[in-house]
Amino acid sequence: MTIEVRFFAAFRDLFGGRSRDLAVGEGATVGDALAVLCDTAARRRELFAGAGLRAHVVVMLNGAPVGALRGLATPLAPGDTLAVFPLLGGG
Amino acid sequence: MPDFPIPGYHGRVLVADLSLGEIRPVPLDPGTALSYLGGRGLATRLLCDTIDPACEPLGPDNAFVIASSPLVGSTAPTAGRGHMVFKSPLTGVIGTSNSGGTWGAAFKSAGYDALIVKGAAAEPVMIDLAPGRAEILPAGHVWGKTTHETNDVLAADAGPGRPARILCIGPAGENLVRFAAVANDRNRVYGRCGPGAVWGSKRLKAIRVRGREKIAAADPEKYKSGQEQAIYLLKQAPVTKRLMRDLGTAGLVELINLIAMLPHKNFQDCLHRDEDVDRVSGETLAKTLLEKAGSCYLCPIGCQRHTRVAGRDGGEERGEGPEYETVVLTGPLCGIYDLAAITRANYRANELGLDTMSYGGTLACAMELAERGLIGPEETNGIDLAFGSAEALETLVGLTARREGLGAALAEGAHRLAAGRGRPELAMTVKKLEIPAYDPRASFTQALGYMTSPTGACHLRGGYAVSLAFFGGAKEIPRFSLLQAPIAIRNMQNMGILQDSLGICRFTGYAFSADPWARMASGVTGRDLSVAKLEEIENRVATLERCFNLGAGATAEDDALPDRFADVPILVEGRERRVTREDQERMKRDYYAVRGWDAAGRPTPGLLRALRIEEARR
Numbered sequence: 001m002t003i004e005v006r007f008f009a010a011f012r013d014l015f016g017g018r019s020r021d022l023a024v025g026e027g028a029t030v031g032d033a034l035a036v037l038c039d040t041a042a043r044r045r046e047l048f049a050g051a052g053l054r055a056h057v058v059v060m061l062n063g064a065p066v067g068a069l070r071g072l073a074t075p076l077a078p079g080d081t082l083a084v085f086p087l088l089g090g091g
Numbered sequence: 092m093p094d095f096p097i098p099g100y101h102g103r104v105l106v107a108d109l110s111l112g113e114i115r116p117v118p119l120d121p122g123t124a125l126s127y128l129g130g131r132g133l134a135t136r137l138l139c140d141t142i143d144p145a146c147e148p149l150g151p152d153n154a155f156v157i158a159s160s161p162l163v164g165s166t167a168p169t170a171g172r173g174h175m176v177f178k179s180p181l182t183g184v185i186g187t188s189n190s191g192g193t194w195g196a197a198f199k200s201a202g203y204d205a206l207i208v209k210g211a212a213a214e215p216v217m218i219d220l221a222p223g224r225a226e227i228l229p230a231g232h233v234w235g236k237t238t239h240e241t242n243d244v245l246a247a248d249a250g251p252g253r254p255a256r257i258l259c260i261g262p263a264g265e266n267l268v269r270f271a272a273v274a275n276d277r278n279r280v281y282g283r284c285g286p287g288a289v290w291g292s293k294r295l296k297a298i299r300v301r302g303r304e305k306i307a308a309a310d311p312e313k314y315k316s317g318q319e320q321a322i323y324l325l326k327q328a329p330v331t332k333r334l335m336r337d338l339g340t341a342g343l344v345e346l347i348n349l350i351a352m353l354p355h356k357n358f359q360d361c362l363h364r365d366e367d368v369d370r371v372s373g374e375t376l377a378k379t380l381l382e383k384a385g386s387c388y389l390c391p392i393g394c395q396r397h398t399r400v401a402g403r404d405g406g407e408e409r410g411e412g413p414e415y416e417t418v419v420l421t422g423p424l425c426g427i428y429d430l431a432a433i434t435r436a437n438y439r440a441n442e443l444g445l446d447t448m449s450y451g452g453t454l455a456c457a458m459e460l461a462e463r464g465l466i467g468p469e470e471t472n473g474i475d476l477a478f479g480s481a482e483a484l485e486t487l488v489g490l491t492a493r494r495e496g497l498g499a500a501l502a503e504g505a506h507r508l509a510a511g512r513g514r515p516e517l518a519m520t521v522k523k524l525e526i527p528a529y530d531p532r533a534s535f536t537q538a539l540g541y542m543t544s545p546t547g548a549c550h551l552r553g554g555y556a557v558s559l560a561f562f563g564g565a566k567e568i569p570r571f572s573l574l575q576a577p578i579a580i581r582n583m584q585n586m587g588i589l590q591d592s593l594g595i596c597r598f599t600g601y602a603f604s605a606d607p608w609a610r611m612a613s614g615v616t617g618r619d620l621s622v623a624k625l626e627e628i629e630n631r632v633a634t635l636e637r638c639f640n641l642g643a644g645a646t647a648e649d650d651a652l653p654d655r656f657a658d659v660p661i662l663v664e665g666r667e668r669r670v671t672r673e674d675q676e677r678m679k680r681d682y683y684a685v686r687g688w689d690a691a692g693r694p695t696p697g698l699l700r701a702l703r704i705e706e707a708r709r
Contacts, residue, residue, distance in 0.1 A: 056329035062665070
């Protein structure tokens with residue numbers, strides 16, 4: 001199946017674009033998709049600390065933070081949109 | 092340090108009565124200092140001791156208080172903020188606002204913990220402060236000048252020695268625009284709740300400070316352990332280490348749009364085209380307008396945006412901003428996606444001394460009134476007032492500051508503008524304060540924050556729920572949890588009270604919580620200011636602010652969102668979301684209980700005793 005991944009802020013430079021379509025296997029999870037994306041040591045280092053996401057990395061599935069779903073184990077469906085961005089502040 | 096028993100404080104409060112033309116120091120009560128800490132806490136206590144909360148905000152009976160803290164002016168990171176408290180002419184309840192830059196630290200080094208200004212002068216005046224010297228001087232020569240002109244004239248007039256720091260109003264404050272700001276260091280702004288109008292009503296143009304009095308810690312080792320921990324963590328956390336410097340606060344624009352929270356057309360919906368949002372994003376700002384990042388006093392974060400933009404009539408302009416709130420409230424909220432126009436209007440607002448947030452909220456309200464035929468072409472003098480009109484944004488900022496034409500109506504703020512046309516429900520305000528750039532229908536937590544903020548709809552006093560709901564990492568809470576919102580928002584509000592009372596920056600909260608501050612505060616004062624002790628102070632300040640508001644005539648009915656947020660849903664994650672009146676009532680009831688207030692939102696006598704609060708003077 002294919003999902004769309006959108007990148008924000010510094011992750012656009014890291015992943016070389018604003019968005020891309022990603023092919024993942026049936027039954028794939030958010031963690032699986034991110035593992036496919038992180039195909040270099042630098043990319044993996046920026047997103048992951050061990051098996052989990054780094055503290056400043058926020059991942060949303062169709063607008064919902066995956067932390068409020070099932071985290072990296074959240075299953076994907078065809079046409080899903082995954083957004084990857086660094087923690088940001090403002091006000 | 093002089094003969095004050097608590098290190099970190101000078102033990103002196105200045106009291107200026109502009110009606111009498113007198114200014115004199117009085118001792119700071121040590122018990123008051125330790126019970127209210129400084130900044131927002133101490134200033135609120137001193138204001139309650141000085142004025143009747145029922146007073147006329149633009150009359151001589153109102154006062155404002157600026158307070159420092161034991162950390163301000165020390166080597167603690169970001170500890171240079173000044174804090175001002177007053178009765179707001181926009182909202183009629185407590186007004187509280189703060190600003191970065193260097194003025195706050197300079198005020199502390201002039202040898203004072205706080206300044207109370209009451210009464211009103213017959214002619215324009217300024218206050219001039221230095222160690223051992225406090226004077227009220229004529230200021231007719233700068234009356235009518237912009238904040239930048241005033242800053243430059245008064246700094247140059249100060250003569251040789253340490254640089255003088257200037258806090259002043261612009262024409263908007265002089266003209267009693269209800270959301271007029273007070274500015275220091277040219278572009279750092281005490282924005283919200285209309286402090287500039289309070290100054291204008293007193294005919295006070297500026298406060299000039301300079302000094303060299305240093306802070307000595309009672310327990311240098313303890314202080315240093317907290318200070319070094321804080322600096323280490325600020326340099327480790329990605330947001331404070333790099334991201335804020337790269338993108339500034341406007342880096343949030345795209346993300347807030349992504350989570351369906353970016354308001355549009357006076358909060359009619361949250362629907363934007365991605366390509367429009369791109370035009371006003373932090374990334375676009377960084378690529379097209381940013382010259383360099385800058386910092387406030389001892390700040391390693393560096394979120395300031397020093398920018399340049401093409402002038403409206405040719406040439407190039409330089410200035411600071413825009414920040415996230417300004418971008419969204421004077422941009423997409425008004426249907427405008429022209430970053431150059433937003434930036435130029437921001438420059439003008441800083442020079443004229445206007446709060447960009449309330450200006451954006453009021454302009455959006457005016458645009459909706461025009462859309463509904465409630466402001467006719469005969470009032471706009473040829474200005475296109477349709478949503479999306481950058482011409483209106485850039486033209487009306489000056490007219491509002493000068494109260495000319497339609498600007499006279501805008502100068503009253505969104506609530507009075509809409510109520511004057513018989514449609515108060517079209518003002519997107521809580522307690523008459525224009526709502527910040529996060530749609531409350533997209534987060535119950537943020538909704539409750541706006542409802543219960545002591546100053547009206549404010550993300551900084553009410554609780555910045557966005558960071559909790561989406562960016563909090565381990566602290567993450569679901570954004571639609573009625574159950575968790577009251578405690579989460581109480582905790583966020585309390586952290587804000589601590590930060591405001593210590594004179595430090597909100598953004599340190601992205602790196603660490605209260606512990607390093609407790610060490611630093613305990614180390615400076617040599618007193619027990621543990622995290623638990625600080626929490627007691629936070630609760631005391633929150634309840635004292637509530638007492639002030641009740642004394643000013645506010646009731647539980649004022650802790651509510653405009654009808655639109657209960658009646659008109661927006662689409663979030665594929666579901667229609669609104670904050671029903673029942674949901675609002677439930678969250679409010681639980682919040683009051685968490686605070687120890689009764690069902691009508693009144694602090695109980697037992698709580699007042701436990702917190703050792705003397706009620707705000709009636």
